[in-house]
Structures are given as C-alpha cells and as structure tokens.
Amino acid sequence: MLYYSTNKTVKDVALSDVVIKGLAEDNGLFMPNYIPVLPDMFYKNIDKQEFRDLAYTVAYMLFGEDVHANVLKMMVNDTLSFDVPLVGVSDRIYSLELFHGPTLAFKDVGARFMSRMLSYFIQREDDNRKVNVLVATSGDTGSAVANGFLGVEGIQVYVLYPKGQVSPVQESQFTTLGRNITALEVDGSFDDCQALVKSAFLDKELNEALKLTSANSINVARFLPQAFYYFYAYAQLKKISEEAAANMVICVPSGNFGNLTAGLIAKKMGLPVKRFIAANNRNDIFLQYLQTGEYQPRASVSTLANAMDVGNPSNFARILDLYGHSHEAISKEISGYRYDDTQIADTIRACRHETGYLLDPHGACGYQALKDGLLEGEYGVFLETAHPAKFNETMEQILGEEVVLPDKLVEFTKGTKQSLPLPADFAAFKSYLLKNA
Numbered sequence: 237m238l239y240y241s242t243n244k245t246v247k248d249v250a251l252s253d254v255v256i257k258g259l260a261e262d263n264g265l266f267m268p269n270y271i272p273v274l275p276d277m278f279y280k281n282i283d284k285q286e287f288r289d290l291a292y293t294v295a296y297m298l299f300g301e302d303v304h305a306n307v308l309k310m311m312v313n314d315t316l317s318f319d320v321p322l323v324g325v326s327d328r329i330y331s332l333e334l335f336h337g338p339t340l341a342f343k344d345v346g347a348r349f350m351s352r353m354l355s356y357f358i359q360r361e362d363d364n365r366k367v368n369v370l371v372a373t374s375g376d377t378g379s380a381v382a383n384g385f386l387g388v389e390g391i392q393v394y395v396l397y398p399k400g401q402v403s404p405v406q407e408s409q410f411t412t413l414g415r416n417i418t419a420l421e422v423d424g425s426f427d428d429c430q431a432l433v434k435s436a437f438l439d440k441e442l443n444e445a446l447k448l449t450s451a452n453s454i455n456v457a458r459f460l461p462q463a464f465y466y467f468y469a470y471a472q473l474k475k476i477s478e479e480a481a482a483n484m485v486i487c488v489p490s491g492n493f494g495n496l497t498a499g500l501i502a503k504k505m506g507l508p509v510k511r512f513i514a515a516n517n518r519n520d521i522f523l524q525y526l527q528t529g530e531y532q533p534r535a536s537v538s539t540l541a542n543a544m545d546v547g548n549p550s551n552f553a554r555i556l557d558l559y560g561h562s563h564e565a566i567s568k569e570i571s572g573y574r575y576d577d578t579q580i581a582d583t584i585r586a587c588r589h590e591t592g593y594l595l596d597p598h599g600a601c602g603y604q605a606l607k608d609g610l611l612e613g614e615y616g617v618f619l620e621t622a623h624p625a626k627f628n629e630t631m632e633q634i635l636g637e638e639v640v641l642p643d644k645l646v647e648f649t650k651g652t653k654q655s656l657p658l659p660a661d662f663a664a665f666k667s668y669l670l671k672n673a
C-alpha cells in the first residue's frame with residue numbers, strides 16, 4: 237500500500253518511509269491510497285472471533301503488503317496483550333473500556349503497535365543512526381509512548397509536556413523511566429509543545445543532522461491500529477444483540493481526533509457503524525466547524541479532561557480528506573457535543589449514583605453525549621479512553637470517594653522524577669537536540 241499527503245504535493249510513499257518520517261514533507265498528513273473493504277462474511281462471523289484474530293485480519297488488509305505476515309501477526313499479538321471489554325452502563329449505552337493496557341489509556345494500543353512497526357522498518361534500513369521520536373503530550377500520549385518504546389533498541393524518545401498541566405500520576409508515567417526516554421518539561425501549554433515538535437519536523441538543518449519522527453497520532457503507525465477496537469466493539473455488541481449491532485452509534489471523546497479518524501476508516505472498511513458522535517470539552521473547535529462550516533483553530537484552554545485540551549486538532553486534515561472536504565458529508569457522518577468542567581463533574585456524579593459506573597473525565601464527555609444525542613432505536617458505544625484512577629485527585633474532589641490506584645499505577649508513582657526544564661522557544665529546543673540527540 238502506498239500513501240499520499242493530505243496536502244497533495246507528496247504521493248506514492250512506501251509505508252516504511254511514512255512511519256519513519258511521521259509527517260509528509262509538504263507538512264501534510266499521510267493517508268493510504270485506498271481503503272480496503274472487508275467482505276460481508278467477515279462481518280457475519282465477527283462475533284465468533286477473538287480480538288487478536290479479527291484485529292490481525294484488519295491489520296493484514298491495511299499493512300499486509302508491507303509487513304511480512306508472521307511479523308505482522310506478532311505485532312498485533314504483542315500490542316493486544318490486554319482485553320478491551322464492552323460493558324453495559326445504562327439503557328442502550330455501553331462503555332468500550334480501552335484502559336486495560338500498561339498505562340491504562342487507549343493510546344497504549346497505537347503506541348505499542350507503532351514501536352514494533354518502527355523498530356521493524358529501521359532494522360531493514362542501511363542507515364543505522366538512531367531514530368529520535370519526538371512526542372508532545374497533554375498527559376496520556378507521553379505515558380503510552382514512553383512505555384511502548386521503553387528499551388526498544390535504536391530509538392530515543394523525547395517527551396515534551398506542559399509544566400504543571402498534567403496530573404502527578406500521568407507525569408510519573410513518563411518522567412520516571414529513564415533509559416531511552418527523556419522528559420522535557422516545557423514552560424508553556426500543550427499547544428506550545430505541539431508547535432515545538434512540528435517546527436522540529438520542518439527544520440531543514442535539524443532533519444539533516446538527526447533522524448526525527450513523531451509518535452503523535454499524525455503517525456500512521458500510531459493512529460491507524462486504533463481501528464482494531466472499533467471492529468471488536470461491533471463484535472461484542474453483536475454477541476449481545478444483533479439489533480443493537482445493526483444500530484450502533486459510536487461516540488469518541490476527542491482531542492487531536494486520531495481516535496475518531498481511525499473509526500471513520502473502520503467504517504469505510506465496511507464496519508456497520510450507523511454514525512459517529514465527537515464529544516469535546518470546552519475546546520470545541522470541531523463542534524464549531526460542524527455548526528458553521530468554518531474551521532477556526534484557537535489556543536487551547538485547560539479542562540478536567542486534559543487529554544482533550546487541543547486547540548488545533550491535527551487529524552482534522554485527515555477528516556477533511558476522507559470526505560472530500562465536504563462539510564455536508566462530514567456533518568452527515570459525525571455530530572458534536574461539548575461539555576464544560578461543571579457538566580463533566582455533574583455527569584461523573586450522576587452516572588456513579590444512577591448506575592454505579594465510574595467514568596473518567598474524558599469518558600464522561602462521551603457518555604453524556606450519548607445521553608444527549610442517542611435517538612430512539614439506536615445503541616450507543618462510547619470509548620472509555622482512560623482509567624478514572626489516572627485522575628484520582630480530580631475524581632475524589634468530584635465524588636468525595638476514594639478512587640483506588642491500580643497496582644500498575646502505584647509502581648510508577650514510586651519512581652524518581654527526572655525531567656529537564658525547557659522554555660517554549662524553538663531555538664532553545666533545537667540547540668538542545670543538536671547537542672544531545
């Protein structure tokens with residue numbers, strides 16, 4: 237499979253280059269030349285398959301021309317070493333729990349898959365300089381990428397995160413690892429971190445001196461494997477009820493929109509999703525676009541659902557591309573909702589009291605959007621993108637009850653924080669990389 241850039245001046249790029257480069261040279265995002273469609277038989281029997289097996293079928297359609305079948309199978313099995321259960325929460329609303337991976341957030345899937353794929357492609361290259369992975373994080377990306385890449389040979393990871401704006405538990409997951417993981421604490425916002433990383437990829441001098449790539453959802457190997465669990469959501473819902481599966485609406489708490497875009501691609505591969513809902517916090521640039529047809533990125537604001545604090549969602553370019561830049565087509569497929577912090581807290585409380593289910597602040601946006609947007613006869617699945625204990629201080633303030641940290645998280649918090657302060661200034665970042673990478 238070959239790939240083109242959403243800016244259309246770069247085309248027919250091999251997957252190995254797409255994964256190693258991250259962003260296209262014209263600053264666009266890579267897209268597959270075509271989207272393979274799975275036969276009806278696959279969907280008919282999907283509920284009889286294990287997660288890993290159905291994910292492998294999907295992976296083979298997407299990556300089978302470029303990665304040896306045995307290796308691809310290993311990548312899938314290695315990535316999906318944890319379950320993604322579908323749990324009923326309230327009437328016709330289900331939670332797809334994506335938080336049973338090593339860092340308790342959905343990004344474990346993409347990060348683990350990408351680390352295996354990148355390592356596979358760099359081993360096949362003649363160039364044996366190490367690859368530097370730059371990743372901007374508002375919390376969860378950093379931990380998932382750092383843990384996914386920890387100890388992978390030939391790869392050095394730099395995690396840039398906004399000082400004081402990630403929860404202590406999140407911070408501990410990428411600042412305590414050491415080895416090939418370096419945490420850079422930026423005196424600025426998440427958007428500043430993302431801008432630093434973007435500028436680095438566009439800087440000629442830097443790219444001549446160093447091999448740089450991105451592990452944000454701009455990277456195909458990070459965002460595309462997220463399609464796997466949409467198929468599994470359908471498979472599990474079908475097992476519960478054929479009627480529910482035939483009327484499935486998927487709601488995605490969104491920030492950079494990589495997760496949602498993977499779902500849109502799953503639908504183009506034939507997955508019977510009736511429609512999508514994008515749930516936002518106060519950073520509702522996408523909702524504004526749906527309502528007005530105008531895309532107006534703006535500075536992000538901090539909210540309780542901090543992994544969704546994104547003012548200029550990078551995968552918007554992919555969504556436009558998938559629907560031929562038609563606002564009408566996009567609005568037909570996706571609707572939007574937004575919730576402020578008070579509403580997020582109210583939802584967490586109400587859901588806990590009415591159903592017993594514990595939502596995290598991101599999942600709360602997803603759950604509430606289904607409550608508000610689900611039509612009669614529809615069945616809603618929201619992606620529960622992180623374990624509530626990752627935000628235990630917030631959760632305790634909202635609920636007045638203790639949220640127990642799973643053992644996996646306790647281990648991280650025991651480590652010593654190691655991070656380097658960095659101003660939100662590209663010249664400083666560049667000279668740091670040139671000196672240290």
Ligand SMILES: *Cc1c(COP(=O)(O)O)cnc(C)c1O
Nearest residue numbers: 376491492493494495543621622
């Ligand atoms: C990253 C993240 C999101 C947003 O996902 P995108 O793919 O950037 O839209 C939502 N919730 C949590 C917990 C996250 O970590």
